[in-house]
Amino acid sequence: MHRVKLFIFTIAALLFSQAALAQAPGKQKAVLVTGASTGIGATLAEYLSQRGFYVYAGARKEEDLKRLEAMDNVSAVRLDITKQAEIDAAVAFVRAQGRGLHGVVNNAGVAAVGELMKISEEDILWQHDINILGAMRVDRAFLPLLKESKGRTLVIGSLSGFVTGPGGGAFSMTKFATEAYAETLAMELAGEGVKAGIVDPGSFRARGRERVAIKMLTGEWDLNAKLTPEQEKIIAGVRATEDKRKEPIEVAEQVYHFLTSDTPRVRYMASPDKKTVDMVYRAALRRIAQLNASQPAYALTRDELVTMLDELLVEEASGGK
Template sequence: MKVDKNLRSILITGASTGIGRETTEFLAKNGFHVYAGARKDKDITSLSQIPNVTPLKLDVTKSHEIEDAFSLIETNKTGLFAVINNAGIDVLGPLVDFDIEAFKLQLDVNLLGVHRIISKFFPLILQSEGRIINISSGMGLASVPFSGFYCASKAGLEAYNDSLRRELMLINKKIKVIIIEPGIVKTSIWKKDYPKDLESSLFHQSYLKWQKINVSPYEPNKKSLTPDIIARKIYISLIKKRPKLRYLVTERNFIYRILFAAPEKLKDWALRLVISRQKID
């Protein structure tokens, strides 16, 4: 498709659904040309129907697809104002029941994938004096049971983001490194079947109780965010001359901040109490 070179171009990973898809559509309607990365052909076809969007076959674990995406952007001569690292997965279940390969998969997408994208596209960001936006999670700030791999990957992203920002400020203060920290969002990452190989686990009952109170954002009584709220916050972080270093975006920011600041023993006690009171039908 013909690219309008009057628009600032950005690259977003994980654009097929949820936050990525909503952000792609919102930015494309509001003054940006979007290179939208997705893994599946059907999602690439769908993204191609959106004005001001150039879909890319882009799996952040595959170096050749990252190279191809970089080559296309260079060929188009649009430059790149921002990279938005949104692609992510959640390997769900008790930590002690998983082998090392599950942890490697989690880190390969959520953390190493971010590094692959940034290291490859950084020359374009340096040239435009643009922005790097990393999508983290409230669970990168406070860990919860049965998402330990996910929490570890997002905590690692928090550290990576801070180190990158502090390195880049030494060479170019105009480049902005921003992190977005959503709470529970209604996205497909949470639509998971119960891992059947955990039915014999020592944590089976506790896991079922935790699932009832935590990872069911699609239930009508769950107070969770919709992806468009995150998309608008990403837009703000792109257009503000002096954006915040981090954006915590939750249903109740004040309550979240209190929880994050609470003593660890108090968090443990409260969590154990809440889980123990759950009843399994």
């Protein structure tokens, strides 16, 4: 009986010490997640905060900030990534907390649908301002903190950065650009001891598509926009379709790996199903085939292409070294 009591006491003491360590500023690694109000961002804030990280969750609306603030191991931060003043205020807030900053997860993003020859220039520039320049603004502002911690920064891309289609070109343009941003940043920051990468999700459950549908119906981006009965029916259909999609847990798992691995990868894929994987790989390989066929004087043979692929598979399997 004495041994049982001693064992229980030891376990309780261990759990208490781990909990105390997790809450102590400077001991618990902190990360910033932008666009944490809904969808992937909200899942990331919850997932990371439940697995040892202290999360600074960026959002714009008061109701979202209050909800995030109520979560354990989370501090809500008012953050519109198009406003430099709010970014600078977020940096000052994070620094004042005394935890340092291990990582930045640039999740905030938007989408607008329309044929390239018809979509407004305003909608195109809006997407670029948030999806590309927004991440760059945040990374530039928080880089001093990341240098201090030898931390890492990640951007949430999209498989639309590999596959596109009619009506989705303007969004895909930003996500193709995000691939270049993350890959270049990883090379440029390596000498600073800061790691950079990108996670490319497929179509998981989110409210972005509902927002796009409302914009197409009303001309407004407001999820709370007043709708006619007919419009309500259309949006109900969009929501029903969205409810069938998977929660973005695979995205959170990939982000967690990037933040915790000793050898994080530059690029991660988070697909909801094998069909999407096949589509993305075929699109990427088709570009190689098109390039190879376009200049026969220097084209690689099938065997040379296969050898190159085998070498790259071995390289990535070893951690990308």
